[in-house]
Amino acid sequence: MEWEEWLPYVSEERRERVGLTRLPLGSQKHYNKLKVLQGGDWVSKKKRRVKNWMYNILSIVLLLTGIFFLAYEPIINWVVSSGTEAVNLNVSDFRKPESIEAQKEEQKEVSYDFNEVEELDLKTVLMAKLNKDDIVVAGGISIPSVHLNLPIGKGTSKYTLALTAGTMKEDQVMGEGNYALAGHHMNRQDLLFSPLFQVKIGAPVYLTDLNYIYEYQIDEQRRIEATEVEVIDDVAGEKLLTLITCTDKGSARLLTRGHFVKRTPVDQAASEILEAFQLDLNNR
Incomplete structure (x- = not known):
């Protein structure tokens, strides 16, 4: 211009x-x-x-x-929810107990170090999916009344707990002693062990090792300190199931406990019990 x-x-x-x-x-x-x-x-x-x-x-x-930041938790929820396929426990495995036996023979390293347990973050759940082959599947747990249905992984490593309920003792056996499981509590109330906050006294709980169905009945629920690790110890003369998850603030723990009722071979289990393990898994 x-x-x-x-x-x-x-x-x-x-x-x-x-x-x-x-x-x-x-x-x-x-x-x-x-x-x-x-x-x-x-x-x-x-x-x-x-x-x-x-x-x-x-x-x-x-x-x-x-x-x-708005999408952070939904992303974590979605990754955790897709973990069912990663650990590969479903009804078809009921007729394939050798799938668990094969994993035992692999003798994968399993961690029971409670100090490894941390709050779930996106990196952990993504790495858990990438390292899914390191998770040793021990069976499954179902509480139909609150639609809780999860694979059980051996140990309490951060990757195992990102996708499954983890066993808290090395040699524990379903239907014997005090069978203890740990699981994460998440903001989405239908994932991992979050449904335990809605469980009622008297509710049935089913475990399976893909050979038998183990039935327990909930008879206790209370908050405990994170340091009260003795709650997973065996109690003489009792067969217990102890489920542990974090409270809302994470500083304490929610203990849910039941007593053993009976063991039933999978091929003799009632249809409604088998159907309990066909519910949408809580990491889907």
Whole structure:
């Protein structure tokens, strides 16, 4: 744009400020002042464009950050929910007990270090799926009254607990002693051990090692301190099931306990018991 076309858009105040009005029209000094004025205006426009560009970038970053934090828990829930296929326990396995025996023969390393147990995060659940072959499946647990249905993994490693209910003692056996399981409590109340908060006294619980169905009945539920690890010890003359999960604030634990009722071979189990293990798994 030539200065003759551009000049009318320059305010009188700006002309006066640079001394343009005191110079002879058409003189070299007048022309030089116009170039300075026009150049300064261009620089000002460039600064505004850079400022607007930076503002837009910052707005996009803040928006994406907000979306990530809003979607963080749903993403974790979705990854955990797809863990059923990763550990591969389903009704078809009832007729294939050798699937568990084969895993035992592999002698995979299993951790029972409670210090490894941490709050679930996205990295842990993603790594759990990637390392799914390291999870030794010991069977399944179902509580039909609260739609809890999970694979049981051996040990309490962070990857095992990300996708299953983990055994808390190395040599525990279903239907004997104090069979103890640990599981995570999540904000979504239908995942992992979260349904335990809705369980009622007297509710039946079913375990399976793919050879037998072990029935227990809930008769105790209370909050305990995280340090009360003795609750998983065997009790002389009793056959117990002890389920442990975190409370809402994570500083304490919810203990749910039941007593053993009976053991039934899978091929003799009632249809409603078998159907209990066909519910949508709590990590789906």
